[in-house]
Structures are given as structure tokens and as C-alpha cells.
Amino acid sequence: MNRPASLLDDALSLDGGESNSRRPQKGLVVLVEDCVETSGSFVLHHLIKRFLSSSDSIVLFVAFAQPFSHYDRILRKMGCNLAAQRENKRLLFFDMLMLECPDDGVEGGLIALYGNIQKAVEANSSNKNITIMIDDISLLEVAAKGSTRDVLNFMHYCHTLTTQFGCTIITVLHEDIYSSGDGFTFPLQMEYLADITIKTEPLITGLAADVHGQLTVLNKGTIDGSKSKIHNFHYKIKENSVYCFYPGSVS
Amino acid sequence: MASSKVRTSSFSRKVPAAPTSSIPGLKYGPNGTIFLSSGIPDLDKILGGGFHLGSLVMIMEDTEAPHHMLLLRTFMSQGLIHNQPVLYASPSKNPRAFLGTLPATLVSKDDKSLKSDAEQKDLRIAWQYKKYLGENKPPIEERDGKVEYCNEFDLRKPIEKHLIAGNRVECVSLLDCSSLAGIRDSCSKFLSQLPRYDGNITSAGRIAIQSFCAPQCEYYDKEWDMLSFIRSIKSMVRSSNAVAFITFPASLVSPSVSKRWQHLADTLLAVKAIPDEDKELATLLTGYQDMLGLLSIHKVARFNTQVPVILDATTYSMKLQKRRSLVLECLNQAPVDGSSGSSYGTSGGCSSSLNTGGLDF
Numbered sequence: 001m002n003r004p005a006s007l008l009d010d011a012l013s014l015d016g017g018e019s020n021s022r023r024p025q026k027g028l029v030v031l032v033e034d035c036v037e038t039s040g041s042f043v044l045h046h047l048i049k050r051f052l053s054s055s056d057s058i059v060l061f062v063a064f065a066q067p068f069s070h071y072d073r074i075l076r077k078m079g080c081n082l083a084a085q086r087e088n089k090r091l092l093f094f095d096m097l098m099l100e101c102p103d104d105g106v107e108g109g110l111i112a113l114y115g116n117i118q119k120a121v122e123a124n125s126s127n128k129n130i131t132i133m134i135d136d137i138s139l140l141e142v143a144a145k146g147s148t149r150d151v152l153n154f155m156h157y158c159h160t161l162t163t164q165f166g167c168t169i170i171t172v173l174h175e176d177i178y179s180s181g182d183g184f185t186f187p188l189q190m191e192y193l194a195d196i197t198i199k200t201e202p203l204i205t206g207l208a209a210d211v212h213g214q215l216t217v218l219n220k221g222t223i224d225g226s227k228s229k230i231h232n233f234h235y236k237i238k239e240n241s242v243y244c245f246y247p248g249s250v251s
Numbered sequence: 252m253a254s255s256k257v258r259t260s261s262f263s264r265k266v267p268a269a270p271t272s273s274i275p276g277l278k279y280g281p282n283g284t285i286f287l288s289s290g291i292p293d294l295d296k297i298l299g300g301g302f303h304l305g306s307l308v309m310i311m312e313d314t315e316a317p318h319h320m321l322l323l324r325t326f327m328s329q330g331l332i333h334n335q336p337v338l339y340a341s342p343s344k345n346p347r348a349f350l351g352t353l354p355a356t357l358v359s360k361d362d363k364s365l366k367s368d369a370e371q372k373d374l375r376i377a378w379q380y381k382k383y384l385g386e387n388k389p390p391i392e393e394r395d396g397k398v399e400y401c402n403e404f405d406l407r408k409p410i411e412k413h414l415i416a417g418n419r420v421e422c423v424s425l426l427d428c429s430s431l432a433g434i435r436d437s438c439s440k441f442l443s444q445l446p447r448y449d450g451n452i453t454s455a456g457r458i459a460i461q462s463f464c465a466p467q468c469e470y471y472d473k474e475w476d477m478l479s480f481i482r483s484i485k486s487m488v489r490s491s492n493a494v495a496f497i498t499f500p501a502s503l504v505s506p507s508v509s510k511r512w513q514h515l516a517d518t519l520l521a522v523k524a525i526p527d528e529d530k531e532l533a534t535l536l537t538g539y540q541d542m543l544g545l546l547s548i549h550k551v552a553r554f555n556t557q558v559p560v561i562l563d564a565t566t567y568s569m570k571l572q573k574r575r576s577l578v579l580e581c582l583n584q585a586p587v588d589g590s591s592g593s594s595y596g597t598s599g600g601c602s603s604s605l606n607t608g609g610l611d612f
Contacts, residue, residue, distance in 0.1 A: 036513045036550065042557045067489060073282060073555035097486035100479065138514060142482050146475035174514045180506035209561045237558050 007244035008046065011217035011231035012196055026129065026166035029159065031194035033175035033187070037202040038213035040172055041065070042237045044135055047170055049080045052090060057129035059085075060120055062094045062113070064139035065172075077239045092120050099143050110144060110154045117158065125165045132158060136172035137190065148186050159193055175199065195222050203234075212237050215244065276333030277304070277455055278400050282555035287455050287494050288333075288401035290325030293579035295401050297567065298551055299560065302494045302518060304455055306552040307485040309516035310498040311509075312462065316524030318544040318569065319498040321577055323459055325404050326496050328353045330457040332402055336419040338441040340434060341461035342468050346422040349461075350415050354404035357576050403576045419444075425460075429469045431480040434460075438484060442491045456493035458484070463499045474508045481515050519550035522569070537585045542568045546579060 012030070030047070034040030048071070051057050063071070072082045085091040094116065101109030121130055134140065141151050161167040171190070178184035191197055199216040207213070217231040234250075236243045278286040278300055286301035295301040302308050312319045330337045331353065339346055421441060428434050438458060445456045463477070470476055481497070488495045501509045501521075513519055523545040525532070533539040546567045551560040567579040 036510065036519070039553070039559070045557055070555055074557050077556075097489070098483070100483065138511065139482065142475070142478045142511065142515075145479060174510070177507050177510040177514065180510070182505070182507060184507070207559075207561050207565075212559055212561070239556065239558055 006242075007231065007233050007246070008043070008215065008217070008235070008242060009050070011215075011219060011229075011233075012198075013219065026168065027162040028168045028196060029162060029194045030168065030170040030196045030198065031190055032170070032172045033197060033199045034172065035174065035176035035201065037207065038200045040198070040200040041135065042235075042242055043198055043200070043215075044133060044170065044172060045071070045074050045078065046242055047131075048075060048082075048091075048133065049078050051129070051131045051168075052080055052085055054129070057131060058090055058092065058124050060092045060094070060117060060130065060132045062096055062117070062132070062134045064096045064099070064143065065135045067097060068093055068095060078241065089124075096140075096143070101144050107147075107150050107153075110150050114154055114157050118161065121161055121165050121167060129168070130161075130165060131168045131170060132161070134158075134169070134171040136174065138172075138174040138177055141186075152186065152189055155190065155193065195220050200235075210236060210250070214247075274453070276329070276335060276400060284554045285455075285492070287457075288329050289322070290327075290329030290401065290404060291322070291577055291579065292401045292403060293567075293577075294322075294546075297548065297562065297579065298518065301401070302496075303552045303554050304492050304494060305489045306494055306517035306554065307481070307488055307515065308494060308496045308518045308520070308552075309512060310496070311501040311513075311519070311521035311549075312498050313522050313524045313544070314500050314502055316522075316544060318522040318524060318546075320461070321406070321543075321569070322520070322522070322546075323461055323496065323498060324353050324406070325577065326457065327459050328355070328404055328410055329402060331410065331414045331418050331420070332356060334418060335454060336421075336441070336445065336456045338421045338423065338438065338456070338458045339461070340423040340425055340437075340459070342425040342465040344424060344426060346424050347420075350420060350422070351409055353410040353415075354406045355408040355410045357403040357405040405575045406571065406577065407575055425463075425465070425468045431470050431473075431476050435480055435483060438495075439487055442487055442493055445491055445493060454492075456491070458488065458493060458495040460495070460497045463497050464504055465500065466503060474504065477504075478508065478511055478515075481512060485515055485517075513549065516550060517552035517554075519548075521547040521549060523547065535585060536568070537583045538568070538570070538580070539585075541570050543571060543577075544569045545582075 032040040032043045048059055048061070051059050061071070068082070068086075075082045082091055082093075086093055094113075096113070099109065099113070117132060121132070124130055137151065137155070140154070141148060144150050144154075155171075158167075158169055162169060173187060173190055175187055178187045197216075197218040197220075199218075200213050201216070202213050203211055211234045214232065214234050218228065219231070220228045233244050233246050235245075276288060278288075280286045280300045280303070285304040286295075286299075287304050288295055288301045289298070310319045310322055327337055327339060327350075339349065341349060343349065421437070423434060423437050425434065441456065441458065446453050463481075464471060484495050484497075499512065501512070504512070525539070525542050525544050536542075546569050548562060548565050548567070551562070553559060564581050566582060568582055570578050570580060572578045
């Protein structure tokens, strides 16, 4: 295959079949951490496309951030028709833009959401890879009226699905929210759950037209028992793909 | 950058040119988005056409100076000129009184204002052109021909009374609301009155909320209520054809909440006052005396695309042209004086990066 090896896929060890003849790993938890300057949503778009392109996988997308049309347009430019995939029941889209947990029963709202996810997972669990994507956790927190405990419980419940059904969970967390040092343990908890942490940051020198930021991928290697690896590279987002490269390797 | 822009447009649906002119105050952008003018021609240009319809625009206020009001006023005035319904909420007792302070469109009829300044020559031509346009169109909403997408405003003249009276302007006082549910209801009611998007848009609405988390409001200490209010406004606006414009004093909320708000914003701007006696800055920048303040653009809305908008500069100076109309200019580094001529090479080399980097305070 002459598909250019993407550093990002490489770092996520998602390149599956070709290199070492093993299937994409199951039961991963991937955490994307981003900040105001550099949104990490492009990683999600990239991964949706990756997962939907293999024929036996299903993506559950829980959207708090953007409406379906937004994702649809972006993915269409990347060569993946979300509307068609939704028709084929390969993409299950949960539009949570208007989700409001009632004042008294924050737990109730999240339990209902988890119930829906679990139902969908159970219905599709027969020999299929299921990926759950949540965009994004920070907005889930807002929807839960700041009840971090409930959000964590929710994430732990979702985490049980990884072992039970071999689901992959991919979430976005706005890391800079918690960087003011008020003793937030939430990002730490999320990082603990995650097998792979992808962090997007702007370059120290600021944003540039050629380099949109840098990615740090920490692969704990918990799944295949290998050593943990850190990859660091720059990226440039294009309409139809993400171009990753090592610093200074692009003229 | 330019080449990528061309590419984006080739992907977007081809929109026939006819509807663009038929909708007053709206403009088609790339990726199937529609723009609405901010009321400041320069800002529209910087943002690539204006504010996206359906976006949440947030302005971080400078607590020491009311520069955000300039943006708010032009935003609302532009809406009134285009006959768009406006909802205004502010933490004052009588928000309707604020409408009297909105600026009127700039009609340059005095020839004595012409300057021989070579730099302003082309600007002057543009004004003169506008003057001819203006001669046969004093009441703008009566003309059934071309309505300008973006007007210039004369900040010294109040807007004509009939524009306020004739339009649907709703005013809400944030002080009256003990909880945010009331404001949310009036917002959703306002948005539900707008015609839904059904292929062709006829009109757009504007929601302007001033100093959202001002301490005099009762909900001031309920951070999560405010957050979920903004979130619900965002999702309501997103599904309707309106723009929400919220200014907030970022320094009054805790840093983590402020960051959350910044994440929620589709377009994020910040205004900053310029201290009068900042000698260091005065030597660094040309035209320092004329500057009102600085406008930083932290985030530009990214609808239907994943490619971030990288601007040439993120900080612009706000100036009043002839003490009337608001213009934005790139910061220019003042020339180095002759005594340090030996360092010419180094200062020239970093001048472009200083535009943005040097002023990140």
C-alpha cells in the first residue's frame, strides 16, 4: 500500500494490519487534551474516519459540542459520508447539544445517557468493534452542573464497557481549564483511565500558518504490554487530512 | 494560506450569486456558512467576512475601560440598520435607555474633512464613493435596492429615532432576573420568532448581552448556572439564524470558569485599554497617541471545517478616525531612532513577529 504512513496513526498504533499483522487494539481509552488556542477536534475527525473505514466497526458519537451537520461536512471533505454511515447504522449519533440535567437529578440525566449508550453497545456487540466517542467531557461537566463526581462515575461506567465488550473510548478534555491549579483532580483521573493521551498545544512561538501546533502522544502500552512511548511532532490541519511531521523536517 | 482558502471554496456548495444580494445584511461564506456584519468594516475583514450566523461571539472586557461597549454598539446598530430583530440584555435598571446611545451611520457630506495625507488617499476615495451612494439613500430601510452589508458608524451621533421605534428591539434587564431561567426563556422566545432556516434565509436576529457576569446580578456566584446558560444559548443560536454577542468581565470569574467560557465561544475577542502614560509602549508603536485600545482576536469561528483560521496578526489597535468611526489597524512598530542604527538588521528581522508576540501582555 502506498498510503503515506501517518505519524499520528503510528503513535496510536492504529496502523493495524500492515506493519505487524495485528488487528487494531480493542478496549482502548484514548484521551485528547486540548486548549483554547488549538482545538483537538481534528483528532476526533481523523479517528472517526479511521474507525468507520474498517468494515466491522461501529461508532457511537456523543456530541455535546457541535451539531451533526458540522461533523458531516467535515467528514465529507475527508472522504467519509457520515449521513450514509448513519443510515447504515454504522454511526450512532447522540445529539446532546440541548441536554440539561435537571437541578435535582443530575445523576438521573447521566444515568439515562449511559443507559442509552449501554443499550446501543449491547445491541451491536456481536463480533463488531465498537468505538464510543464523547465530544467533549468538559461540556458534559457543564451539562451535569459541575458535578465532577457524577461525570467521573459516568466515565467509570463507560470504562467498564471497554472490558466487557471491548469498546474503545475516545474523549476530548479541555486541559487548560484545569491548569489554574485549584487542585483539580479530574484531569488526573481521566489521564489515569486513559491508555493513550494525545495532547495538542500551540507552539511556544505562537501560531503559524504552516505549523498549527504540536502533538504529544503518550502511549502507556498497557494493552500489548510494551513499554510506554512518547511521541512528539508538529501538525498542520488540512481540509481533508492532518499532516504530521517531526519538527524541522518540512522545508 | 491563500491557496488553502481557494481549496476550501472548491469544496463548498456552489451558491448562486443572486441570493447574496437579495438578503440585506447577510453574506455567504465558505463551507455553507452565512456571515453577518459586526458593524465594523475592519473587523469583518479580519474575521473573513463577519460573524458566522449561528455562532456565539464572546468579548472579554477590560474592567478598567468600556471599549467592549464600542463593539456592542456597532453590532446592535448594524442590526437595526438591516432591520434585524435585536435582543439586548444588560445589568442596568433601564436597558432601553442604552438604545439612545447607539451610533448612527456615517454620512460624510463635509468636504472639509478631506485630508491631503497621501496615506489616506485611497480611503478618501472610498468615502467619496460612499457619499454618492449616500445622497439618494438617507432613510436606508426605504431603499429597495442594494443595502450595504456593513456600514460605518459615526460614534458621535445617536441613531435615528425611527430606527429604534420601527424595529423589533427587546430589552431585558439582567437585574430583574433572579435566576437565569428568565433570560433563557426570553432568548428562546426571541429566537423562536425568527423565521427558521429553510434553504433561503430571509432575516437574521442578534442577541446582545452586556457584561453577562456583572457582580450586581443575583446569579453572580452561580458559576455553573452561568456556564450552562451560555451553553444552552450556544446550542439555541446554533440551530437558528442568529448571532449571540456576549461581553463578560473575564477577570471577575475564576480562571478555570473563564477558560470554560473561552472554550464555549465560537469567536473570542478581547479588548484592552491602553494606559495613558505607558512610555515603553509609546516608543514601541507608531500612532500610539491615537489609539483607544487594543483588540485581540483569540479565536475565529470554525464552522463546518476543521482547519483553523490563522490570522496575520492577533492584536489590532482600535482607533477613532476623525473622532467618529472606529477603525482597526495592525500594530506598527515605531522606527528605531538613529542612534541605534547598528542594530538595524536585528530590529528589522523581528519586526513582523513583534506585531503579535511583543504585545501579549
